[in-house]
Amino acid sequence: MLRSHLLLASFCVIGIAVGCGDDDGTGGSGGGGGGTPSGPGLQPPERPEGASPGDGTGMVFGTSHIYIGTKTRAGQESPDAWKDFGYDLDGQITAQDFSNHCKPNGSAAPNNVFPDGTDGIDNAFGRVLLPIIKTAAATSVSDLEAELNGAIAEGSFNVMLNLTDLGDGANYNPVKALLLAGKEGVGNTWKAAPEFLTNPADPTSAKVKFDNSYVVENVWVSGDKGTVELNIAIAGFDLALNIESALITMEMDSAHGGATKGVISGVLDTEDLILQLKDVLGAVDESFCEGSAVDSILNQIRQASDIMKDGSQDPSAICDGISIGIGFDATVVTLDGVGMPAEEQPPPCTEGTGGGGGAGGGT
Template sequence: MLGKKLGLLGVMIIGSSLAFTACGGSDDGDSNASGGSGGSGANGGSGGTGGGTGGTGGAVEDGTCADGATCTLPPEAPASPTAPSGDAVTFAVSKIYLGDTTRDGTPDSKAWQQFGYNLDGIVSTKNGSNHCTPQMGANPSLVKTDGPGGVDNAFGANLLSIILGVAPTAGDDINQSVLDGDFTIMIHNEALGSEPNQGPIKAALYGGAKLEGGPKFDGSDMWPVTPELLNNGDINSPKVTFDTAFVTDGTWVSGSNATVTLNISIQGFSLNLVITNAVITADISDQSNITGGVIAGVLDTEGLIEELRKVAGALDSSLCSGSTFDSIATQIKAASDLMKDGTNGPGQTCDGISIGLGFDAKPVQLGPVADPSTPGEDPCAM
């Protein structure tokens, strides 16, 4: 029974990280930049499986985007964009990629590298000296090593395998929930044309509540909207807006960064998540079939742990404290790879977890505002 509960907790760890995750921001850089790295130190020994920290060579200062390192960054705004002239357009996430498969569905332990951006401005290597100090018990070689071009995605690199160990079908289960109409993420554009370079675009984030019968994804779905992401339940007053979104060479970019506090209800459990320094991009060349989507941002490590503690306590009150949940919390802490404000640098302990997810989307319409979810009591409150 406890194994089943931990398996569901694993699903919830993933679900809490993606159900309505989104914010915006653009950084300077080349969207097509491939991974490179700054200098690297001498190689050290590798750690044993399951825990030992490998030896490292001499510490070096890793390359930074500001100093010319090749960085994987969101696309820049076009120099001469066309003002958006089309009608309002709403996209709903139709499929989510956690990072254990490539976009064509091929299992790949390195697939997480495709989903994310360089968030901290460093192309970090295992011997980097200009990096926050990993949490106690973490393997510095794993925590410090970025993906190509400094892609920051500790969730995919270091947490996902743990989660899939207790919930191996989590990705399929979440995507089935989308197909069943249980939830989605919607991006509403007040006006959007077909030109490859447009801006600025006024856009907003909406959460999709239960859509009875599931979506057709043919543009006719009137997907109900969760009130939690609206001011006073007003569909015309979303809490998360992107006033400087743009399209460059057919790629939609959310624009300025924002911080989003989300109240998410999944499978009867409610979680509050704060995702900072987030950015959303997607290929909208074919607006009937949005592909290549990326959601990248930062989770506050302690905040994630406390929210998951509530979920664990709802599954079984014995999981509010004790060695079982402490073990889970330790593994989560060990994945911290940057600061919770998205910065990085020596002299401070890492307290944020970078996350990068992929998605596809289809056109829908904003439906009516759904009833608010009933907040549950904290089962772990003293």
């Protein structure tokens, strides 16, 4: 049975301020009428003015549920569920006027790709790619989201945020935070994946740190845009989703014992994703390593491009990024040491490998 595991790999903070301005570019691919797109739409809450730095002993949160966009947060299947996951990344609310957008990629129809979700949310992954993934996996998996969250329940993976100096207050600026990958979970106790630690013997030595994150009215915000790598294991091969220009937020309860309405929002580099998908398809069937069949499949992925890979819009350029929004809930967990390292797997489509051997000519 196909198993889709999301495993947090890395988040490299690059110090870009949260929030987008309105983009007043002109020209481009053009769509239906409707005037200049408005914006910006949904954004993370701003930093609290006058708030003190973190003053507590900290708390570790681990994902208890992940929403990929096939269901609403209430658990209802809906083709429009994706519309509520993510943020407005390009600073404009797009419905019918695509004049400020980059040009469609792969001969895509603008009306199929560019319209936003709720309040300008950019999530072409949910709008375009999820239906393709659901169709491809239909013979093996009837419920993608349930399959994914079953992995959390069985302790296979988790995404953990260690807010190291979080206290009892509702507002802090800044709060120091660490991003960790959890594995070998038993109940609410998890081990840290060693691949994402600077010291594989120390579960608090995260390679990724959010020294500039903050809390405003109990909402934690990562504070800077960066690159999140999420791995989806398909047919035994990891598909790395490198989410660039990413933001992470979650709404903690007043006691800081759990969080809801979590969001990971950003952009996938289209060509990087296609290279990754080619290897995944090759892991399923070596005939997919090359040829017209795989080229057709990958062009469908290319057609999902709705944004530039840096999260902006450029009407003079072809779109080279795919926006993505994922939701999550979290609960307080216990961090208990470091787990075993994962086994590396060679790419199935490496040149010179695979295929049947010819007649030998050696001695």
